[in-house]
Amino acid sequence: MSDDSNLIERFLEMLVAETGASQHTLSAYRTDLEQASMIAGGRLSSADRETLKNLPAHWRKLQNSTVARKSSSLRRFFGFLVEEGFRESDPSDALPKPALVRSLPKTLSHAEIALLFELIAEGLGREPVKSSVVRLSAILELLYGSGLRASELVGLQRSSITSDKPYLIIKGKGGKERLVPISQQARAAVHRWNEHVDPKEKWLFPSRTGHISRIRLFQIIREHAVKAGINPAKISPHVLRHAFATHLLEGGADLRALQTLLGHSDISTTQIYTHIDSARLVELVNKRHPLSQVNLAR
Incomplete structure (x- = not known):
């Protein structure tokens, strides 16, 4: 060698x-x-x-x-x-250091997120409730409600989330651990799903060979988007993570807190979301400001 x-x-x-x-x-x-x-x-x-x-x-x-x-x-x-x-x-x-134009990550509007959860609510309101709907409810609550990465979600163990603990410890990229808050609604969704899982199972979202794969998770999310009337090309588990971050920032979240929640080692990675918020503000001014309605070329 x-x-x-x-x-x-x-x-x-x-x-x-x-x-x-x-x-x-x-x-x-x-x-x-x-x-x-x-x-x-x-x-x-x-x-x-x-x-x-x-x-x-x-x-x-x-x-x-x-x-x-x-x-x-x-x-x-x-x-x-x-x-x-x-x-x-x-x-x-x-070595060269080429300048890069960092593209804004895809995200979903509040209305599109509402469509996803409304469809789940309808499914949970039917009798008998399908096991796939209960699983999907837990998946969406964790992806959008806590900003988990796809790999983090599929690798969750059944013992990770309990009804009396409002957070879980996630081992993310590079083996780094972070604390992730879990809402009461998400814990309730996971509890419902746990009732459909064999107590002997190790994984929260099991498959025949272990836990579900990231590819299968991707398919599940896109199938649900189609049923909710959302273009499936717009959505993925990672897009739901982006939506989590974007909507928190719009709601006034601190950038440092967002960095911690997302598990970013560098604040510059988190700062991409400020560009999304800025883009939304520019669009708001262009559409809503009184001068946008005035024809100045006279």
């Missing part, structure tokens, strides 16, 4: 041990580093600034977001090499 191959493997092992990186994340890092190593003739780990300056020539046809990701992968790799004593200096300041 070459030095590059050996050090890349050690770097990936570090990511797993220290951050709990997913297989998808590891695969992306591996691809970026192995491609850079090939360009550097198998001597990436010992490359100098001049060598790194040649890399962008091979990235010319790539989008800014891809170049930014590759540069980030290499910076983290060289930081690891210096920290572990495999080299003395970090040449990664020679």
